[in-house]
Amino acid sequence: MKIICWNVNSIKQRISHLEQLIKDEKPDLILLQELKCEEDKFPYLEFEGLGYNYVISGQKTFNGVAIFSKYPIEESIKTLPSYGLDDNDEQARYVEILVTAENQVWRIISVYVPNGQEVGSDKFQYKMKYYQRLEQHLNELQSYGENLVIAGDFNVANEDIDIYDPKKLGESICCSAFEKKALRSFMSVGLFDSFRIHKPDTANFSWWDYRGGAYDHNKGLRIDYIFANSKAMNMLRETDILEKYRSLEKPSDHAPIMAKFKTA
DNA sequence: ATGGTTGCTCGGCAA
Numbered sequence: 001m002k003i004i005c006w007n008v009n010s011i012k013q014r015i016s017h018l019e020q021l022i023k024d025e026k027p028d029l030i031l032l033q034e035l036k037c038e039e040d041k042f043p044y045l046e047f048e049g050l051g052y053n054y055v056i057s058g059q060k061t062f063n064g065v066a067i068f069s070k071y072p073i074e075e076s077i078k079t080l081p082s083y084g085l086d087d088n089d090e091q092a093r094y095v096e097i098l099v100t101a102e103n104q105v106w107r108i109i110s111v112y113v114p115n116g117q118e119v120g121s122d123k124f125q126y127k128m129k130y131y132q133r134l135e136q137h138l139n140e141l142q143s144y145g146e147n148l149v150i151a152g153d154f155n156v157a158n159e160d161i162d163i164y165d166p167k168k169l170g171e172s173i174c175c176s177a178f179e180k181k182a183l184r185s186f187m188s189v190g191l192f193d194s195f196r197i198h199k200p201d202t203a204n205f206s207w208w209d210y211r212g213g214a215y216d217h218n219k220g221l222r223i224d225y226i227f228a229n230s231k232a233m234n235m236l237r238e239t240d241i242l243e244k245y246r247s248l249e250k251p252s253d254h255a256p257i258m259a260k261f262k263t264a
Numbered sequence: 265a266t267g268g269t270t271g272c273t274c275g276g277c278a279a
Contacts, residue, residue, distance in 0.1 A: 009279085010271055034279090036272065061272055115279055123278095155279095173279095209279085211268035253270075253279080 001101050001261045002026070005151040005226055006245075007033040007112070007207070007254035011064070014252055015046050017245055021256055022050060025242070028070045028101070031110035033153045035064030035092075042066075059092040065110045065152070071099035080111075083136050085129040093130075102263040104147055106232070111152035119176050127155070131182035139189040142229060147261075150191065151226040153207075153254065156183040158193065161203050162222035174223055191227040194259045198239040206241055207254045215246055226259040235261040 004027040008014040011032065022030070030052070035042070039058040047054075052068035057078040067073075075098040082089060093112040098105065111134070116127035134150075141148055156179040160166040169175045187193070195204075205220025214220065228236065238260040246255040 013271070034271095062278070117278075209268080210270050212265085213268090250270090 001028045001106075001263045003029045003031065003108075003149065003151065003226060003259050003261070004242075004256050005031040005033075005110070005224060005258075006256035007153040007224060007252060009034050009036070009252040009254065011035040011037050011066075012043060013250065015043055017248055017251070019046065021242070021245065022047075025256075025258065027068075027258075029099075029108055030066075030068040031108070031151050032066040032068075033064075033110065033112035035066060036061060037064055055095050055097055057092040057095045059090075063092045063112055065093060065095045065112050067095055067097050067108060067110050069097060069099055069108070071101050074098045074100065080130075080133050081137055083133055085133055086126065089126075098146075104263060106147040106149065107141060107144070109150040109152075111150060111154075113152065113154045113156070115155050116173055116179070118173055119171060119178065124173075124178075128178065128182055131186055135186045135189060138186065138191065142190050145231070147232040147235075148191075148229040149226060149232055149259075151224075151257070151259075153224050154183060155223050156180060157221045157223055158183055158196070158225075161201075162205070164205065164219045164221070174221055187227065190229050192230070192233045194226045194228055194233070194236055195222075195239045195241070195257065197233065198236060204241045204243070205255075206257055208246060210253050224254055224257050226257060228259070228261075232261060235263065237262050 206224035208215040208220040
């Protein structure tokens with residue numbers, strides 16, 4: 001079971017790149033973030049006939065997440081529970097599905113965690129609350145005993161190796177101690193960073209700013225992750241960051257990431 | 265380099 005996860009930064013601007021990715025990688029599951037598109041405006045026709053079932057949670061201008069699945073989608077949920085932390089949250093950042101692959105049940109989640117803009121800002125508080133909600137919800141899901149994968153743009157670089165210049169970036173957004181603590185607390189419900197487990201010493205980034213020629217200078221962060229619980233991790237066979245998609249013409253500012261699990 | 269670039273939408277915000 002091959003999973004590809006990608007923050008496309010506008011699905012309409014990334015159709016040809018996504019078509020190439022599907023052709024080259026033949027993923028069984030595709031988890032997308034930052035569609036910047038409403039559900040009824042999604043370019044469904046472009047991906048017809050490729051054998052995917054869809055769940056899309058979209059909104060105008062911002063956010064938007066999706067899952068394409070070669071397996072029939074047995075259940076789908078488009079909201080992360082609030083737990084009283086953000087009862088009016090209507091941002092399209094979360095989609096969760098249930099599929100069966102080789103007689104095993106897999107719960108698969110695509111998430112776009114808020115960026116937070118600046119440490120201490122209102123948007124930052126929203127980000128911190130979002131992590132608390134994720135942690136509570138994933139803790140509940142863990143009790144189901146299913147294979148569990150949650151992947152997406154988490155907007156936090158976990159360790160120094162995931163930051164091009166940790167000293168320079170210091171406590172800036174996506175790198176601060178607050179955010180690392182939130183990410184690690186979320187992981188502590190029993191989720192493993194598939195890339196880091198598989199490649200303990202590899203410094204590879206998943207996002208490079210459009211500004212200042214950041215990609216050309218490899219000034220990036222690893223903020224996109226495929227997390228899996230221990231049950232799923234026992235089946236992990238391969239991980240990668242598909243950096244070449246960041247070097248195409250008119251790229252997303254994120255590279256797709258990949259994890260492959262042996263299901264049979 | 266407190267700038268810079270891209271996307272959505274058509275001025276200014278978000279990242």
